[in-house]
Amino acid sequence: MPSKDIKMNDSFNLQNNLSPAKRLKAFDWRNYIVYIAFVGVIIYFSITLHDEGFLTTSNLLNIARQTAMISIMGVAMTFVISTGEIDLSVGSITALASLTAALALQAGLGLFGGIAAGLGTGLAIGIINGLLITKVAIPSFLVTLGMMGIVKGLAMWITDTAPVPIVHSTFNFLFGSGDIGSIPILLIWTLIITIIGHIILKKTAFGRQTLATGGNEMAAKFSGVKTSKIKFLVFVGSGLMAGFAGMLYAGRMHAGRYTFGEGDELSVIAAVILGGTSLFGGVGTVIGTVIGSLMIGTINNGLIIMGLDVSQQMIVKGLIIILAVAFGRKTLKK
Amino acid sequence: MEQPLLSMEGISKSFNGIKVLDSVSFSLRKGEVHALMGGNGAGKSTLMKILTGVYQADEGEIFIEGKKVSINDTEDAKRNYISMIFQEFSLVPTLTVAQNIFLTREPKNAIGILNDKECIAKTKELLKELEVDINPTDIIGNLGVGYWQMTEIAKALSQNAKILIMDEPTSSLTKKETEILFNFINKLKKKGISIIYISHRMDEIFQICDRITILRDGKKIATESCDEITMETVIQHIVGADLDKAFEWKERFYSIEGTPILEVKNLSSGTKVRDISFRLYPGEILGVAGLMGSGRSEMVRAIFGIDPIDGGEIFVKGKKHTIKSPTDAIAAGLALIPEDRRMQGLILQHSVKENIILPILSKIKKGVFLDERKANKIAEQFVERLNIKTDDIFKTAGLLSGGNQQKIVLAKWLANNPDILILDEPTIGVDIAAKTEIIDIIRELADSGKSILVISSELPELLAVSDRIIVVHEGRVVKELKRKEIDSEEVLQHAIQGY
Numbered sequence: 001m002p003s004k005d006i007k008m009n010d011s012f013n014l015q016n017n018l019s020p021a022k023r024l025k026a027f028d029w030r031n032y033i034v035y036i037a038f039v040g041v042i043i044y045f046s047i048t049l050h051d052e053g054f055l056t057t058s059n060l061l062n063i064a065r066q067t068a069m070i071s072i073m074g075v076a077m078t079f080v081i082s083t084g085e086i087d088l089s090v091g092s093i094t095a096l097a098s099l100t101a102a103l104a105l106q107a108g109l110g111l112f113g114g115i116a117a118g119l120g121t122g123l124a125i126g127i128i129n130g131l132l133i134t135k136v137a138i139p140s141f142l143v144t145l146g147m148m149g150i151v152k153g154l155a156m157w158i159t160d161t162a163p164v165p166i167v168h169s170t171f172n173f174l175f176g177s178g179d180i181g182s183i184p185i186l187l188i189w190t191l192i193i194t195i196i197g198h199i200i201l202k203k204t205a206f207g208r209q210t211l212a213t214g215g216n217e218m219a220a221k222f223s224g225v226k227t228s229k230i231k232f233l234v235f236v237g238s239g240l241m242a243g244f245a246g247m248l249y250a251g252r253m254h255a256g257r258y259t260f261g262e263g264d265e266l267s268v269i270a271a272v273i274l275g276g277t278s279l280f281g282g283v284g285t286v287i288g289t290v291i292g293s294l295m296i297g298t299i300n301n302g303l304i305i306m307g308l309d310v311s312q313q314m315i316v317k318g319l320i321i322i323l324a325v326a327f328g329r330k331t332l333k334k
Numbered sequence: 335m336e337q338p339l340l341s342m343e344g345i346s347k348s349f350n351g352i353k354v355l356d357s358v359s360f361s362l363r364k365g366e367v368h369a370l371m372g373g374n375g376a377g378k379s380t381l382m383k384i385l386t387g388v389y390q391a392d393e394g395e396i397f398i399e400g401k402k403v404s405i406n407d408t409e410d411a412k413r414n415y416i417s418m419i420f421q422e423f424s425l426v427p428t429l430t431v432a433q434n435i436f437l438t439r440e441p442k443n444a445i446g447i448l449n450d451k452e453c454i455a456k457t458k459e460l461l462k463e464l465e466v467d468i469n470p471t472d473i474i475g476n477l478g479v480g481y482w483q484m485t486e487i488a489k490a491l492s493q494n495a496k497i498l499i500m501d502e503p504t505s506s507l508t509k510k511e512t513e514i515l516f517n518f519i520n521k522l523k524k525k526g527i528s529i530i531y532i533s534h535r536m537d538e539i540f541q542i543c544d545r546i547t548i549l550r551d552g553k554k555i556a557t558e559s560c561d562e563i564t565m566e567t568v569i570q571h572i573v574g575a576d577l578d579k580a581f582e583w584k585e586r587f588y589s590i591e592g593t594p595i596l597e598v599k600n601l602s603s604g605t606k607v608r609d610i611s612f613r614l615y616p617g618e619i620l621g622v623a624g625l626m627g628s629g630r631s632e633m634v635r636a637i638f639g640i641d642p643i644d645g646g647e648i649f650v651k652g653k654k655h656t657i658k659s660p661t662d663a664i665a666a667g668l669a670l671i672p673e674d675r676r677m678q679g680l681i682l683q684h685s686v687k688e689n690i691i692l693p694i695l696s697k698i699k700k701g702v703f704l705d706e707r708k709a710n711k712i713a714e715q716f717v718e719r720l721n722i723k724t725d726d727i728f729k730t731a732g733l734l735s736g737g738n739q740q741k742i743v744l745a746k747w748l749a750n751n752p753d754i755l756i757l758d759e760p761t762i763g764v765d766i767a768a769k770t771e772i773i774d775i776i777r778e779l780a781d782s783g784k785s786i787l788v789i790s791s792e793l794p795e796l797l798a799v800s801d802r803i804i805v806v807h808e809g810r811v812v813k814e815l816k817r818k819e820i821d822s823e824e825v826l827q828h829a830i831q832g833y
C-alpha cells in the first residue's frame with residue numbers, strides 16, 4: 001500500500017503527547033463558572049452574614065430543603081434541554097400532582113395510591129407532551145406553553161381552588177417533612193435523583209443519544225438514533241419528575257394546593273442553563289444543574305436574611321443569573 | 335519586480351500550545367489566481383482566517399501594497415479590501431439576491447424608508463458588469479449553490495474587495511456550475527481582482543491558477559509558477575513522499591453467481607428516483623456514476639430509509655425488507671456515509687471519540703453502562719488508521735480541519751462494521767494521500783467480504799475502486815459496465831454524458 005510510507009502522521013504523534021503543563025493551559029475555567037460562582041456566593045454570605053447565622057447547619061439544611069424540588073425537576077429538564085427542546089409545563093404539573101396525590105390519600109387509597117396518583121399525573125402529562133411533540137410535530141415551546149395553562153386550569157378546577165389537607169403521616173414524612181437522623185429527606189431525594197440522572201446522562205447509551213439528538217438531530221438520525229423516541233422519553237421523564245416534585249411540595253406542606261410550583265419552570269430552566277447546559281442542545285450536565293439550583297437557592301436565602309424585600313430579591317436574582325451566564329459564555333472565536 | 339498586492343511574512347500560530355503555522359510567508363500579485371494547497375490539517379484555512387481577522391497570528395506581519403496593516407476582525411479585513419467567500423453561512427436564504435447584497439447598506443431616503451427600486455437597479459447594474467445572469471429579485475434559497483457563490487462574490491465586490499479568498503469553492507458544485515465559476519474567475523482576473531484559491535482537486539488548480547503555494551504540517555514548502563511545476567512535484571510536496579501507485583486499479587476476484595447481498599428492484603421515490611434496479615454481490619464494489627442531479631444521492635437516501643419509498647422492493651441477502659427509517663436500514667446491515675457530512679454526519683460540538691462511537695453505542699456496553707475503555711480504544715484505532723490529524727480523541731470535532739472532519743464520519747461507519755456500506759462521495763474535501771488511503775480501505779473491506787456501493791463524481795477515483803459501474807440518468811439505471819471493459823476515463827465519461 002502506497003500510504004505506508006507517507007510520513008504525514010509524524011506531527012500527529014507529536015501532538016498526541018501533550019505535556020501535563022500544556023493540558024493545564026488548555027483548562028478552560030469558563031466550563032466551571034457555576035462552581036466558582038457558587039463557592040464565591042457561599043464565601044460572600046459567610047463573611048457578610050456571619051452574625052446572622054448564614055453558615056449554621058440548620059440554615060444550610062434549610063437551603064437544601066428549599067431547593068430540592070427545583071433541583072429534581074432540573075435533573076429531568078437537563079435532558080429536555082440537552083435535546084434542544086424545552087418544557088414549560090413543569091410548574092403547573094407540580095400543582096396538579098400535589099392535588100391528585102392529596103385527593104387520593106383523602107379518598108383512603110393509602111400510601112401507594114397517593115404515590116401512584118402523584119407520579120401518574122406527571123407521567124400522563126409527560127406522555128401527552130411527548131406525543132404531541134414527536135407525533136404531531138408541534139414545537140415543544142408551544143405544546144408545553146399550552147399545557148402549562150391547561151394543567152394549571154385543571155389544578156384550580158378539580159377542587160375549585162381549595163387546598164386539600166394531607167393527614168397521612170408516612171406520606172408527609174417520606175415526601176418532604178421527614179428527617180433521617182439530622183438529614184432532611186428532601187436532601188436524600190435530591191442526592192438520589194441527581195446521581196441517577198448523572199449516571200444516565202454520562203454513562204449510558206441513552207444519555208449519549210440524548211446529547212447527540214440535541215447536537216445535530218440530522219446526524220443522529222443518520223447514525224440510527226431514534227431521535228423521536230429519545231425526545232418522547234425526555235418529556236416523559238420531565239413530567240414524571242415534576243409529578244414527583246409535586247408530591248414533595250404536598251408532603252412538605254401537608255397539603256395539595258394549586259399555587260405550588262408557580263413560576264418554577266423559570267427557576268428550573270435558569271438552574272439548568274446556569275449549570276452549563278446549552279440552551280441549543282448537545283451539551284448538558286446534571287451536576288451543574290443541581291449546583292445552579294443550589295446557587296439560586298443560596299442567593300435567595302442570603303437575600304432574605306439580609307432583609308431585602310421580594311422586589312429587591314427578584315432584581316438581584318435576575319442580575320446574578322445574567323452575569324453568570326454572560327461570564328460562562330464561551331467568548332472563544334470560532 | 336513589482337510590489338505584491340498582499341504579503342504575509344513569518345506568520346506563526348499555535349492552538350493550546352500546538353503549532354499549526356510555523357513562520358509561513360505568502361504573497362499575492364494583482365490580478366493573480368494563487369492556489370493554496372496542502373494535506374488535511376496543513377494549516378490552509380487557519381492562514382486564511384488570520385488574513386480575514388478571524389484569528390490573530392502569534393507572530394508575523396501582513397502588508398497590503400507595501401504598507402503594514404493589522405487585521406483584528408473581519409471589518410479590518412474589509413477595510414483592506416480582503417473578502418472571504420463563504421459558501422452557505424453569510425447569505426440569508428429567505429431574502430432576495432438584491433436584499434442580500436445590500437444587507438446593512440440598503441439605499442434609503444431621508445426619513446429611513448428603504449428604496450427597493452434603487453436597491454434592485456444597483457444590483458442589476460452590478461450583476462451586468464460581472465456578466466452574471468441572476469435576477470435581483472430571486473429569493474436566494476430558491477437558487478442553486480453555484481448562484482449563492484456568485485451572489486457572495488458580487489456582494490464582496492460591491493464592497494470594493496480586491497482580494498477574494500475561496501476555500502474549496504467547487505466541493506458542492508456540479509460540473510457545469512464549476513465551469514461557470516471558472517469563467518467568472520477569469521473575468522475577475524481581467525478586472526485586476528486577486529484570488530486565493532484553496533482546493534484538493536489537482537486538475538482545477540492547473541486549469542485556473544497562476545501560482546501555487548504548498549503548505550505541509552504548518553510550514554511553507556514551496557511557491558512556484560503553475561507553468562513551471564508538474565503535478566507529480568505538487569503531490570510530492572503535499573505528501574512529503576512519492577505517491578506512485580495512486581489511483582491504480584487492480585482486478586479483484588469475487589463470485590457473482592449466488593444470491594446478491596443487496597438487490598433493488600424498480601425503486602422509485604419522490605421525483606428524482608424513477609426506476610432503479612441493480613444487484614450488489616458479496617465482496618463486490620459497485621460504482622455509481624452519473625451527473626450531479628441524476629438522482630444518485632436520492633436513490634441511496636431512499637434505500638437507507640431517509641426519504642420515503644414510493645414503489646419497488648429491496649432485498650437483503652435474498653430476503654425482502656421494508657425499510658422505513660435509518661434504524662431499519664442499520665438493522666438490515668446497511669450503513670450510509672452521506673454526502674453532506676458536516677450536516678448529516680457530524681456533531682460538531684462533540685468530541686472525535688463521541689462522534690465515532692455514536693452508531694455503535696449498543697455494541698460497547700458493559701451491563702447498562704458504556705465501556706469507555708473499549709470506546710477509547712476503538713476511537714484511537716480509527717484515528718490512527720485514517721490518519722486523522724487531531725491532538726487526541728477528546729478534541730471537539732468542530733475544531734478539526736475540514737478534511738479531518740470528513741474522515742471522522744468515515745471512521746464512524748467503518749467502526750460499525752456493516753455488511754453493506756454505501757459511500758456517497760467518500761473523498762470530497764480530503765487530501766490526495768487520504769484519498770488513496772480511503773480507496774485502499776474500501777478495497778480491503780471488500781476483500782474481507784463486505785459489499786460496497788460507491789457514488790463518486792471523481793471519475794479517476796471511481797475507476798480506481800470499482801469492480802462494476804452502473805450509470806444513473808434521470809432517476810434510472812441506464813447502463814451497466816464491467817470495470818474490465820472500461821479502458822479509459824473517456825469511455826466512462828461518454829457513458830455518463832451520452833444521454
Ligand SMILES: Nc1ncnc2c1ncn2[C@@H]1O[C@H](COP(=O)(O)OP(=O)(O)OP(=O)(O)O)[C@@H](O)[C@H]1O
Nearest residue numbers: 349354374375376377378379380734735736737738
Ligand atoms: N480553533 C482551533 N483550536 C484548536 N485547533 C485548531 C483550531 N483551528 C484549527 N485547528 C487545528 O489546526 C490545524 C490546521 O487546520 P486547518 O483548518 O488550517 O487545516 P486545512 O489545511 O484547512 O485542512 P483541510 O484541507 O482539511 O481543510 C488542524 O490540525 C486543526 O485541528
Ligand SMILES: [Mg+2]
Nearest residue numbers: 378379735736
Ligand atoms: Mg480547510
